[in-house]
Amino acid sequence: MFRRLPGDETRTLVSTTPDTAVVFRPAVVRTPAIISVIIWVWRLLAGLARAVWRHPIATAVPVTFGVIGIVYGYRQAIAVFGVVLTSAVSWALLDPDSFRAVIGRRLLAWWRLVWIYRRHWQPVMIISGLGKHLHGRDYLPRLLRVTCDDWSDRVTVAMLAGQAVTDWTDRVDHLAHGFGAASCRISTLRPGRLMLTFPRRDPLSIPLPAVPIPQTAEVGPVEIGRCEDGTPYRLRVHGTHILIAGATGSGKGSYLWSIIRGLLPAMRAGLVQIWAADPKRMELSFGRDLFGPCYAATPDECVELLEAAVKVMQERADRFAGTRRTHAPTVDDPFIVLVVDEVAFLTAYQPDKQLRARAIAALATLTTQGRAVGIGVVAALQDPRKDVLTIRNLFPDKIALRLDEPEQVDMVLGEGARERGALADHISPRPDLGAGVGYVRLEASPDPVRVRAAYVSDADIRVMVARYAGEGCR
Numbered sequence: 001m002f003r004r005l006p007g008d009e010t011r012t013l014v015s016t017t018p019d020t021a022v023v024f025r026p027a028v029v030r031t032p033a034i035i036s037v038i039i040w041v042w043r044l045l046a047g048l049a050r051a052v053w054r055h056p057i058a059t060a061v062p063v064t065f066g067v068i069g070i071v072y073g074y075r076q077a078i079a080v081f082g083v084v085l086t087s088a089v090s091w092a093l094l095d096p097d098s099f100r101a102v103i104g105r106r107l108l109a110w111w112r113l114v115w116i117y118r119r120h121w122q123p124v125m126i127i128s129g130l131g132k133h134l135h136g137r138d139y140l141p142r143l144l145r146v147t148c149d150d151w152s153d154r155v156t157v158a159m160l161a162g163q164a165v166t167d168w169t170d171r172v173d174h175l176a177h178g179f180g181a182a183s184c185r186i187s188t189l190r191p192g193r194l195m196l197t198f199p200r201r202d203p204l205s206i207p208l209p210a211v212p213i214p215q216t217a218e219v220g221p222v223e224i225g226r227c228e229d230g231t232p233y234r235l236r237v238h239g240t241h242i243l244i245a246g247a248t249g250s251g252k253g254s255y256l257w258s259i260i261r262g263l264l265p266a267m268r269a270g271l272v273q274i275w276a277a278d279p280k281r282m283e284l285s286f287g288r289d290l291f292g293p294c295y296a297a298t299p300d301e302c303v304e305l306l307e308a309a310v311k312v313m314q315e316r317a318d319r320f321a322g323t324r325r326t327h328a329p330t331v332d333d334p335f336i337v338l339v340v341d342e343v344a345f346l347t348a349y350q351p352d353k354q355l356r357a358r359a360i361a362a363l364a365t366l367t368t369q370g371r372a373v374g375i376g377v378v379a380a381l382q383d384p385r386k387d388v389l390t391i392r393n394l395f396p397d398k399i400a401l402r403l404d405e406p407e408q409v410d411m412v413l414g415e416g417a418r419e420r421g422a423l424a425d426h427i428s429p430r431p432d433l434g435a436g437v438g439y440v441r442l443e444a445s446p447d448p449v450r451v452r453a454a455y456v457s458d459a460d461i462r463v464m465v466a467r468y469a470g471e472g473c474r
């Protein structure tokens with residue numbers, strides 16, 4: 001509202017043509033003071049009207065107390081204020097959840113709008129290059145709204161005409177540092193409107209204990225951890241194939257074991273069979289009794305297991321052809337989930353060329369045709385490059401855990417994922433902080449979501465084996 005008037009800057013402008021002494025000075029027409037006053041008053045009224053429109057409650061509260069003060073006297077106004085304040089404090093103490101939902105988050109959002117975002121908006125926009133200062137005027141993207149949930153601020157922004165989403169995704173670091181947040185995520189609400197998400201705290205910063213084994217036999221999405229907004233992270237396993245990529249020690253094992261854990265009751269009910277290929281012999285071997293004869297460790301055995309799955313797939317395809325298009329797990333045709341730890345041992349590092357080709361062919365067949373007949377592949381690998389796993393794009397669902405290089409993020413999650421905030425290369429290598437933390441793209445949105453899998457400890461696996469060994473593949 002206190003921007004300079006047009007013309008203030010112009011007065012000081014001087015331009016010359018190169019190599020001559022010719023100097024151009026723009027003509028400045030002196031504005032009568034009354035015009036300036038009218039403009040200032042107009043801006044003041046417009047600013048007040050805008051404040052009332054944008055923050056009706058924040059304006060109504062002081063106005064109400066002011067009116068009570070004027071009409072009934074200031075003692076009454078202070079008494080009413082005291083009653084309202086005491087009621088609010090009692091509510092917050094007695095039922096903090098409902099207070100937070102109704103009042104607390106709105107107050108926090110208003111405070112953060114005023115103190116963080118509006119206060120820093122102009123300098124952050126100009127310095128990051130998202131706004132422009134031209135001829136004495138600021139052209140800034142509009143800050144429309146701030147809402148808060150328990151873990152983050154969500155800032156709605158109207159982009160400047162002519163800006164692209166990539167102008168913003170290229171500057172997530174500027175925005176995060178500018179507004180004092182650990183990171184910034186960008187999502188598109190509609191053409192011209194963006195939502196910036198700034199986390200205030202990290203619900204994933206401490207390891208999560210293993211999710212309890214479900215009570216019922218279900219093949220639906222398996223709860224395996226938590227999303228960064230604190231909601232449970234449920235991973236769809238049936239009707240898809242999942243690739244989990246992460247450097248050594250990134251916690252791939254916790255995903256594999258959490259999936260297995262969530263499917264145990266369905267395995268007992270005969271609706272699921274878990275087949276395990278464990279060429280590294282370090283991860284799945286710990287609970288090998290869970291898998292019975294459907295466990296393979298040597299490369300030959302692993303490839304035979306994959307080819308056995310292809311046979312089942314083809315037999316089902318022959319039977320289902322023309323009668324059904326999707327698979328519903330039954331005891332006769334259970335959902336087969338083929339868990340492959342370090343799939344690159346079979347597809348890239350395997351010295352026997354023929355065996356390698358057989359493994360790639362079997363995996364390609366399963367990932368292209370297995371879904372509809374109830375066969376899913378869950379594969380983990382350390383190095384997501386194409387020459388390590390040529391068929392990585394055949395996995396519809398991918399999870400990027402801690403990766404060594406920024407380029408690897410897009411290799412796993414698809415073009416532009418890192419720009420949209422999937423900073424998998426920034427995940428801490430400290431196991432307590434970063435193991436099991438990863439980025440996924442959920443079905444509902446192209447924007448990456450940060451998640452953490454629960455940690456299934458050795459003791460948990462021992463209990464799982466003791467309770468469920470011999471119940472799956474017989």
Ligand SMILES: Nc1ncnc2c1ncn2[C@@H]1O[C@H](COP(=O)(O)OP(=O)(O)OP(=O)(O)O)[C@@H](O)[C@H]1O
Binds near residue numbers: 207253432437452455
């Ligand atoms: N979800 C998790 N939460 C907390 N800590 C975890 C989690 N997953 C794993 N860890 C810790 O990180 C260590 C390494 O995990 P893990 O062996 O699963 O990694 P990995 O990605 O399978 O590694 P590699 O590829 O070398 O086998 C574990 O020993 C454990 O201490």
